[in-house]
Amino acid sequence: MRIAMISMHTSPLQQPGSGDAGGMNVYVLSTACELARRGVQVDVFTRATRPSQGHVVEVEPGLRVINVVAGPYEGLSKEELPTQLAAFAGGILQFVRCEQLHYDLIHSHYWLSGQVGWLLRDLWQAPLVHTAHTLAAVKNTHRTSNDTPESDARRICEQQLVDNADILVVNTPEETNDLVRHYDAEPEKVAVIAPGADVELFTPGKQRNTELARRNLGIPLHTKVVAFVGRLQEFKGPQVLLKAVAELFRRDPDRDMRVLLCGGPSGAQATVEHYTELARSLGICHRVRFLDPRPAEELVAIFQAADVVAVPSYNESFGLVAIEAQACGTPVIAARVGGLPIAVDDGTTGVLVEDHEPGHWADAIASLLDDDQRRIAMGVAAREHAMQFTWARAAEELEQVYGQALALSVDSCVQRKPEGA
Incomplete structure (x- = not known):
């Protein structure tokens, strides 16, 4: 054929x-x-x-x-x-x-x-x-x-x-x-x-891999990390994540957390500067790192370094990032839109958020970052779930x-x- x-x-x-x-x-x-x-x-x-x-x-x-x-x-x-x-x-x-x-x-x-x-x-x-x-x-x-x-x-x-x-x-x-x-x-x-997903490439890292990934990214080993991977455009919702993180620091200024946004601008009006300025205006620029797009072989380290991955899109036909993250044993917090309810098993491999209100996203992120036992259990289940795809x-x-x-x-x-x- x-x-x-x-x-x-x-x-x-x-x-x-x-x-x-x-x-x-x-x-x-x-x-x-x-x-x-x-x-x-x-x-x-x-x-x-x-x-x-x-x-x-x-x-x-x-x-x-x-x-x-x-x-x-x-x-x-x-x-x-x-x-x-x-x-x-x-x-x-x-x-x-x-x-x-x-x-x-x-x-x-x-x-x-x-x-x-x-x-x-x-x-x-x-x-x-x-x-x-x-x-x-x-x-x-x-x-x-x-x-x-x-x-x-x-x-x-x-x-x-x-x-x-x-x-x-x-x-x-x-x-x-x-x-x-x-x-x-x-x-x-x-x-x-x-x-x-390439479940042979996207795999959970051993503790040594995770530590190396964080060291290469300049992130302290005991800091909680939330990652976003995708194009920087309104439709993908990076602004939702940034506002949710600002809300978390408003509630607890001493929270030990970092945010990674890996992706480039998409669309005539989209720029990295727009989102860096948003982070600055929210008072969280020192907590956020912007990373250039990178091949799958390097994305693995970001997924392994993260405690959770956020997918706040306004719609996704499926959500490949969610599957790749889960294949690495990382739970996903995603919007309940499009194919994401299939990509993420709500309550088992991650959390689905009903809307895009920053306060609700802050609640969902805190619910996993502040409960190590639940988050680790979700990571194990996430890998098993991703193996179906x-x-x-x-x-x-x-x-x-x-x-x-x-x-x-x-x-x-x-x-x-x-x-x-």
């Missing part, structure tokens, strides 16, 4: 944590790697953003990333990429023609890629599997007052994909409900496949969905075949 994966607006090889790179990058790369290890030939098409990337990158046997030139390398925001859909599709067609390739199936990620996948589906007569990752209607429902609403154009394009894709892959049953409620999707066209299992289920899509395509062709032909 040869699969064309399309991830136009962000490369799976890009460092997650800033700009447009995040959980989707991890998802695409991780599932593609596992599919390749299962014998599926995978080509991932993405838009080239610098000439030094090379046209074709051999990631591992059976997996290539093809950087397609479509528009200028730099200076295009995600909102401007629709102007390059034709150029991007043309670049894919040129590559396929030159290489004399045939793809059995197309798997598009995000609505921009879906529009290209929809075109290629009809040109190649290959089934289209689509994963939205986020939906305009859902983001607009949960956005903060400072967030720019998603456009009607995106909403219309997503509706077209729901109507025309052969199978829609989602992370949770909640996403199925979102597709049905907001886009009138047919439930039988939706396949639920939970993402995973692996990329190998996700890839196995994806391959089954691909088989279903191919079977549906064959049936459709048979039904369209003229009588007597």
Whole structure:
């Protein structure tokens, strides 16, 4: 089986944590790697953003990333990429023609890629599997007052994909409900496949590892640590955590606690300075450390160094950070939104907070930091919970969905075949 994966607006090889790179990058790369290890030939098409990337990158046997030139390398925001859909599709067609390739199936990620996948589906007569990752209607429902609403154009394009894709892959049953409620999707066209984590990389650290991680981060060994890992934008809620921490110090000025925020800005108006200034205005700047985005191999140390990890997002289709943290044996405090109630077992592997009120988040953080026995027990359970979510299992289920899509395509062709032909 040869699969064309399309991830136009962000490369799976890009460092997650800033700009447009995040959980989707991890998802695409991780599932593609596992599919390749299962014998599926995978080509991932993405838009080239610098000439030094090379046209074709051999990631591992059976997996290539093809950087397609479509528009200028730099200076295009995600909102401007629709102007390059034709150029991007043309670049894919040129590559396929030159290489004399045939793809059995197309798997598009995000609505921009879906529009290209929809075109290629009809040109190649290959089934289209689509994963939205986020939906305009859902983001607009949960956005903060400072967030720019998603456009009607995106909403219309997503509706077209729901109507025309052969199978829609989602992370949770909640996403199925979102597709049905907001886009009138047919439930039988939706396949639920939970993402995973690299549970061999993300593992609990022995005491020596934890001490080393803290020493390298410049954190005292006996200080309680709360970590946030993700893009610095209102939608991800770093401001909620900072205000909650300020409330904790208001209640107890002598509390021995540090906060780590690991990630880069995302969005036209987002800057690290905005959040450092917020910490300064709250009087907690000396308690907070901002860390640049880093590869998964280095994130492990942050998860191991933390006593708890906070995920105060306003919505998450699943919440990969929550699973990765729990795989390291670290409990998670998360908002009860989107897929996070599945990623976090409330009361067993962490705590779910009903809203984004800083006082309620302060209560939740204190409930774990001040109860060592409960927090340690949650850490043990967290690892066991995370072991249910692996990329190998996700890839196995994806391959089954691909088989279903191919079977549906064959049936459709048979039904369209003229009588007597």
